Amino acid sequence: MPSSEVQVVQNLEGGILAKRFVSEGDLVERDQPLMQIDDTMVASSFRERSLKAAQLQAKIIRLRAESRGTGFEQELALAKEPIEAVLLQTERDLFKSRALEYGSKMDVLRQRVEQKRQELSAVRLARSSLAESHDLLQREMAVTRPLVEKGAVSHVELLRLERQLNDLKGELGKATIAIPRLQSEYDEARKNIDTFGQGFCSRGRARN
Incomplete structure (x- = not known):
């Protein structure tokens, strides 16, 4: 470089000057160290x-374990680089x-499903029993009515059967109406x- 020209020396990343190896007017050679920048900020960053x-x-290990339904340790074993124990424990605890x-919320939802299944099953069974009793009573009335007309059976008996x-x-009508409603509640449960299982992981990511 011609002596009449001045070359500006600067560090693009900035920093604090720790040492200076040359003074103004010194002759320097190519690649000769001129100064040393304090790397404290760089190291901290x-x-x-x-x-x-x-x-x-x-965090990725935890999210993968949650989304795949696997264990935390199983996903950790697949990690390519070691991670500090403190950081791992934080995510492991989470x-x-x-x-x-x-598990707690899923248990509640499953109990709800079982409850609705039992209610639906009970009403279907009751309707079947009521329908059978209805048919038998109609047959009994068909036999009783001629006997009442002949005076062999009291008219009061026929009234009792009609009631x-x-x-x-x-x-029977109540049971018939209840079945579609209970079926809908069972399907919804x-x-x-399914909705809770699919949305659990996305809700977790949104909170973290």
């Missing part, structure tokens, strides 16, 4: 980025906590299980 990367890796939350038949018709 590097450590911060490394920590965030490790935190992200630990995984266990969310697994307990998931029973009306009561059976009412109960089963759907809630």
Whole structure:
């Protein structure tokens, strides 16, 4: 470089000057160190980025375990790089906590499904029994009516059978109406299980 020209020396990343190896007017050679920049800020920034990367890796392990339905340790075994134990424990504890939350809510939903299944089954069974009783009572009335006309059976007996038949018709109608409603509630309860299972992981990602 001609002596009449001045060359500006600068560090593009900035920093604090720690040492200076030359003075103004000194002759220097190519690749000769001129000064030393304090790397404290650079090292701190590097450590911060490394920590965030490790935190992200630990979080990815947890999310994969949740979305795939596998264990935390199983996904950890697939990790390509080691992760600090403290970071892993944080995500491991969160995984266990969310697994307990998931299991608890899923148990409630399954109990709801079983409850609706039993209710539906009971009403169907009751309707079948009522329909059978209704048919038998109609047959009994068909036999009793001629006997009443002949005076062999009291008219009061026929009235009693008619009241029973009306009561059976009412109960049969209620059961018939209840079946579609209970079927819909049962289907909805089963759907809630699927919806909860599919949405659990996405809700977890949104919270973290």
